[in-house]
Amino acid sequence: MKTIYSPTHSLVNLSNTILAHYQIPTNHPPIKKLLATLKGKQKVAFLLFDGMGQSILRRHLPFYAWLRTKTLCSITSTFPSTTAAATNAFLSAKYPNEIGWLGWAHYFPEHDRILELFTGKDSLLQQPALPATEVQKTIQYQSIFQILHQHKPNLAIHQVWPDVRPGGYKTIDTWFQHLHELGLQPGPSFTYGYWLDPDKTIHQQGVCPKTVQTIIHDIQSRLKQLAEQNPDTTYIVFADHGLLDVSFLSIQAHQEIYALLKRSFSLEPRAATFFVKDHQHALFAKRFHHFYGKHFLLLTKQEVKDQKLYGLGTNHPRFNDFIGDFVAIAKGRFGFTHGTKDDKMPLTMKAHHAGMTPAEMMIDVMVLNL
Ligand SMILES: [Zn+2]
16 A cells, blocks of 8 residues: 555645744655745745645635635645644644544543543543543643744744634634734744634535535635735645545444444544454454445554554554554545444534545645745
8 A cells, every 4th residue: 555645745744844944853854845935934824724625625616716826736634634633743743643643532541431632522422521631641742833932932933723722713704813913013923823614614514515615715815815915924825634525334333343342443433443352353354344345444553553554753652552453444435433322423424534535635735925
């Protein structure tokens, strides 16, 4: 299998380009074309629109649309192509395997539960279990903001979040307004902005609807205005992944498979890991191939390591805990669901991501005010 992510043009290389731009030692190679483009730029802002990958952008904007004419290059997400892994890989300038962020919900042996990293919820019950800070305790990492501050104490560093974080912005209007205010401030600066859409809407409504198109067009016109009003700021616009319309399969549908598992799957519906009961590995693989082989690529834990599926560099101390005996990666439109009576969330989602299809993996990088 060829690597699913690019070793030279992925989100990890994108943030290493930031380090290189500020003459800070990198963890992985920067993207040379972007580095050359940023040369001499004093005010730089990286804006991440969740889920606005290549497939979404190109579906809703024609090639001659203003934003698409600003495309500098295409990159890949990380594996898995999902927010928890991809955004934190970007923010650490390291791969998911290096920081231990491997998906939406990990199995934690010390808690004996599958817990969502961002929310602290029990993934099976969809109920609060632990504070998110407690869940994230063993997978803290040094962020690019901390690295930049260490090396460039005089550089103004800004983060602009939605209200998922304390002090974040409730509406896209106020979020853009704040970016404009930062653009007006004199002196060298680095800004990171993250916005929840179009991901949020596409999960609920699918990739096609008019509402998604309206969101993409709205983002485009707001970006155009922002760039025109702040000509001395260079904006790099990108996404963490794309999405595709999906159908869910209950992991409990085939008892001859489910009975071989120690517990339900973890990590991601479309990049699921399985902890298999002792001495049942070969039987599990055989049955999995029979029922799901058409829709999922099944790798053993050893193959996951050998193929460096989750990234290059040194594995995080918790990597081994979080990866079960197998990982199943979606090749087409299916994802797994736990199939418990409380498990309502994934079944109501029309679109998802984290698999290995180009629709999920490919990202266009646009540069405004070159
Ligand atoms: Zn996302």
